[in-house]
């Protein structure tokens with residue numbers, strides 16, 4: 615099978631390229647330097663030349679706070695870029711998998727969000743990703759939308775890497791304790807996306823490592839697991855005053871994917887595995903000697 619992947623050097627894209635190659639697929643990585651998805655003609659030409667059977671569309675403007683001041687760019691990439699990818703895929707008869715986000719929800723629900731719950735994004739990023747979803751639904755008969763959240767992994771700067779970068783000066787780490795997330799390992803997610811794509815052709819599905827935790831408790835677990843000397847200080851989201859409003863708790867209900875036999879392991883197991891594999895690199899980025907995790 616020939617698979618084209620947008621955003622192949624991103625946090626998730628890197629793992630999808632690896633998983634597709636492992637499964638024996640032929641992969642065409644569509645790097646931004648070769649094709650800017652805001653350029654309709656370039657996207658059509660590139661996807662036409664590659665002529666894939668499947669396009670996995672991960673490319674996005676993902677800087678949630680920056681998007682507030684750069685709404686034009688966020689919509690150009692996340693909404694119109696997605697439209698261009700879907701149109702080009704339709705011309706060669708390729709299926710599309712679009713990666714979307716838990717930030718399409720406002721976080722006010724009393725239970726985890728199901729795929730058919732009404733989206734109500736609170737910020738430009740979520741609204742632009744939701745617009746992308748609408749294009750997928752309208753232009754792509756074989757369009758699969760996978761919503762996920764709070765990614766981390768070896769291929770880019772997720773929360774563990776960012777926290778370790780901030781830890782290097784030894785100062786206390788201030789972390790929000792009134793917003794929840796489901797930390798999701800990109801290696802696990804890439805496998806789950808491909809497994810789901812084998813089972814279903816279209817629709818909206820949720821995939822995360824199950825369970826949720828406040829960002830503060832997540833940070834504590836990282837600091838303890840890596841043996842960092844920093845204190846972790848809980849702060850309220852209001853006190854943090856980030857430019858973009860984030861959902862308080864937008865946990866995703868992944869039971870629709872589970873009914874198709876696609877179940878991811880709990881986030882605690884995935885994180886422990888990641889720390890066992892990548893803890894040395896993280897400790898070094900936090901300014902610690904890899905040999906002395908408990909110092």
Ligand SMILES: NC(=O)c1ccc[n+]([C@@H]2O[C@H](COP(=O)([O-])OP(=O)(O)OC[C@H]3O[C@@H](n4cnc5c(N)ncnc54)[C@H](OP(=O)(O)O)[C@@H]3O)[C@@H](O)[C@H]2O)c1
Nearest residue numbers: 621624625626646650651672673674676715762763764765
């Ligand atoms: N990170 C999360 O926590 C999270 C949570 C929920 C959903 N998601 C969704 O999951 C997907 C993958 O996220 P990620 O964190 O892996 O993203 P990422 O690491 O920020 O990577 C985004 C990728 O998109 C590419 N890109 C950006 N603008 C482009 C353009 N105009 N044309 C072509 N390529 C462009 C980037 O290329 P360059 O590197 O060359 O700029 C990069 O490869 C996204 O759709 C995101 O919305 C992410």
